[in-house]
Amino acid sequence: MRLLGLKLFNLASYMYLLVASFFLAGNFTNRSTDDVLVMPAPFAFSIWFLIYLLLLIFVFTSFFANEEMNEVVRKIGLWFPLSMILSGTSVVVGTTPSILFLALSLLTLCVVYTVLQSFPGLPEKYRASFSIYLAWTSIATIVDAFVVLKANKVEELFSIGELGWSVILLTIGGLIAIAFHFYHNDYFFPLVFVWGYGAIFAYQENSLIRFITGAFVIILLFIVLFSFLRKRN
Template identity: 30%
Template structure:
């Protein structure tokens, strides 16, 4: 009996700290827009210092953070419910989401402080725990109830999808700030290479795990980049073609799964 009680206490602590970390990350994000450090918001820094970084999506794309935080709050509340205290999947994820949320708050500070090299490290500390959660949950590889899919799997997939994009963008910004010459390769070619990398990862996840949420985020990002660079025929066409192919793959998988049932 004492061991069971102790387990309860540790589970409650994990639940509480996870919910607190989500709330903390949200508050930091809100404050960074209302009263930004050094006077400029993340978007304003992006539009001024990194206006020439071609991989950055159009401004409207960042409204996805509303969906991400909605999902995170759903996750936080769901995992905090008493009947989820002993959920083995949530137990296996441990404090990984806490690490990601804390790293995100640190990233906001570093980026607003224009410490872009260090911000890449913080971004990786968001990305890697999310990958760990994704793998521990086995998203797409096993059946979960509808409620859990909406409150756990989808929020993590969407968050990971956008952080995958954000990591590529963050690295590109840091290299641009350091005046990296791209080894003599043009910025357009590097951007296409990054398109292909993001596309390949998303296509693999979509095919292997039937993860429509992750794939949808990458499609969203590619279209937003195409919109921003509409007058650049190379970037526009490549981004749109890859987005269409990804959407087609996701649709085919969705239709096949529906047919199977």
């Protein structure tokens, strides 16, 4: 009964995420018109539809799960629905508080991902949706941080301007994507960064931003492709 209650709460949280994103948010793909240097092209936000679909599959199939799936649901517990509630809330609150809810959603997803990694030999199908969700939330948090700073007319932070912080955070994000692939043998996480960074490259005109995002797109694609081919052989 307790497990069924958790599954129902997952479903309710998922429905809240959908309602918040599609009906309560002013514009869930790009809630701010502020021009920030890490803003990806609008098409990039279509990845949310893939995330919603993957989460729906996970939530729906959990009601007809085998013991392995039930154990996954038990282990991730309330962290999963909490991440969806926080993510949904981030698009309905004002611009400034949105970063708090999005960052907390990112933290809860990190916990979920860590828990999944503790399962020895867990099939990739259980991790894939959370890898994509976590990766895109990571990028969205970076973007939203700059949107919030711009909205509050903050031009410098610790004597570093927007361009400097953009370079720093984009570099850190790209390195994290590489680390996720090698440390967790995760193909989906870096591919989401390829998608996000490619969209930033396509949308921005600043040469340094385009160089960094373009370089990471090439590096990540090469690493993923090389690892995939080596694994097949």
